[in-house]
Amino acid sequence: MSSTPVTHLDTLQRLADVIESRKPANGGDPEKSYVSRLLHKGPDAFLKKIGEEATETVMAAKDVDHGGDASKLVYEVADLWFHSMIALAHYGLKPSDVIDELARREGLSGLEEKALRKAQAREAAGE
C-alpha cells in the first residue's frame, strides 16, 4: 500500500492556503480572524509584526546562550515565519517560492556568492 508522504512543505502550503482564504477579497472577516485583521490593516501592520518577531527571535536566542529554554526560540521563529507568510501572501508569493530560492542557492558558498556580487557591481560601475 502506498501513501503520499506528508512533508513540511505541505504544512507551510496548508497554512498559506488558510492565509489566502483570509484575504478581504476572499471573504476574510477581520472580526473573526487574526490574519484577516492584519491583512485588512495593510502592510504597515504585518511588516511591524515581522520586525517585532525578528527582535523577539534575537532575544530568545540570546536567552538560550545564557542557559534558557531552546523551545522558546522555536516558538519565536514560528511567529516570525507565520508573519512573514502573511507578507508573502499579500505580495502574491508562496512558501514554495522561498524554498525554490533556497534550492537555487544550495551548494553555492555564501562567500563565493558575495565575491561574485561585488565583482558584478564593480563591472556595472565600469571599474
Ligand SMILES: N=c1c2ncn([C@@H]3O[C@H](COP(=O)(O)OP(=O)(O)OP(=O)(O)O)[C@@H](O)[C@H]3O)c2ncn1[C@@H]1O[C@H](COP(=O)(O)O)[C@@H](O)[C@H]1O
Ligand atoms: N500560526 C498561526 C499563528 N502564530 C501566531 N499567531 C498569532 O499571532 C499573534 C502574535 O502576536 P504576539 O505574540 O505579539 O501577541 P500579541 O501581544 O497578542 O500581539 P498583538 O497582535 O497584540 O500585537 C498572536 O495573536 C498569535 O495567536 C497565529 N495566528 C494564526 N496562526 C495560523 O493561522 C490560522 C488562521 O488564523 P485566523 O486568521 O486567526 O483564523 C490559524 O488556524 C493558525 O494555523
